Amino acid sequence: MDFSRLLPARLRRRRAPRVAVIRLQGAIGAVRPGAQGLSDAALEPVIERAFRKSRPVAVALIVNSPGGSPVQSSLIAARIRRLADETQVPVHAFVEDVAASGGYWLACAADDIWADATSVVGSIGVISAGFGLSELIAKHGVERRVHTAGGSKSFLDPFRPEKPEDIARLTGLLEEMHRVFKAWVTERRGGRLATDADLFTGEIWTGALALRSGLIDGIAHPVPKLKELYGEKVRLIPYGQRRSLLRRFGAEAGAALGAETAGALAQAVEERALWARYGL
Template sequence: MKRLFNRLLPKSWRSTVVIIPVIRLHGTIMPGGQFRQNLSLATTAGLIEKAFSYDAPVVAISINSPGGSPVQSRLIFKRIRDLATEKNKKVLVFVEDVAASGGYMIAVAGDEIFADPSSIVGSIGVVSASFGFPELMKKIGVERRVHTAGQNKAVLDPFKPEKKEDVERLKALQLEIHETFIDLVRERRGTKLKDDPDLFTGLFWTGMKGLELGLVDALGDMRTVLKTRFGPKTQLRLITAPRGFLSRFGLFGSNKGFSAPDIAAAAVSGAIDAAEERALWSRFGL
């Protein structure tokens, strides 16, 4: 409506300022806990919908993520693409430090992907990591007791020796998820992708090499690209969610009360999430 009104005005009265909504999708991708804010459909849907409500020629997305949950990654990807189709808008994605694994899955929601020459992109694969503690349990004299209804209910229990058949079952699941990821990348990137045998092996590359492989479309930063494309008066409008400081920790803004055990359990969960998040970033030297 604003652009239509603008065209009806005399040229000398028309505004030359173009407002581009910007979404920042920064962080690991997993369902958010009470003490940490991660990327998930629940935490990003409102921002995405708000950005697409703007009367703007494109929506710009800044991505900085080492990945995480394949389900949440695909849900975010799908919400972006659904709204892009519904609103008939192009999506420009800009990679900062890293768009790897699930972060790259979200990046391919863009009609064009831009990266810094030193950005990390790719890692099109699936990984599961855990620890095993059976020998530790013996040393400290603790007996693990697990009772199940269903013979496969306790597969890959970290306190029991690993079984070959359990690992094979896990790898079969990983292969299915990996194929879904590959199909999505092929669908979105199409003939831009180079025929490289390492492309879907989980390897990752710099933005410079990613350009050669067809993982990104060009090298550049958001401000420069958008001002070059839409004019020097282009303004970037960061889309944010109104949130108070304490609500970031999940302690307020809810009808639910918190007891000391609740807070202690959430703190432990937050520490585990932080360790997992640190491990994801460290894979890429960050």
């Protein structure tokens, strides 16, 4: 006889295994006032609660990110790994539309990675983009005046022509970031990565192709996969960031916030450009 049926419903629910679910949605970067995105500071309380509250049997990451800051990607992923090791809780990542660049960096914090067959995965590379406005201001008769103490303080000034030495220095910085990114993926994915292809060129793949190269572990969606792993009665407990006032009340309320609104709009434009790279 199953005596658990005699328990009150409240106590019976406690017997069901719990999986904490963290949604990692959006571009990754240091968050400006009035804006919202993925940063270590913003996610710290979310990740801490997910691992430590109610003793979950696992943590699931729902990743939907086109990437962003390598530093913030590294900090967030390191926090997830530290807490996973401290609590001995396994971590599973599930890719929605995109886990590219920094988004894939976050996914690699998990013990295994699952995706839809049509998800976009990869972009293991580093990019620096900007604009050169020297000819524009010259055309309009604008004189650029810059005074520095230190020869590199005007490094890559967009209002001056590019210097070969600046380009060489930037290339060195990007290559070092790329080296760290590759080392992280290799550490986390280990022998699962295919050895007959260069996976670190910045190329992207669908989930089905990423599976062949070992970038993910299988084609699966969160609910059925977590039920397969932890039973039909598994309870999924969502954890997420609190929305800012601007997000809650819309542009009308945000317009009154002045500089904060400008920061939010600037971040929205940057994030839109990141998503557009993947046709989203």
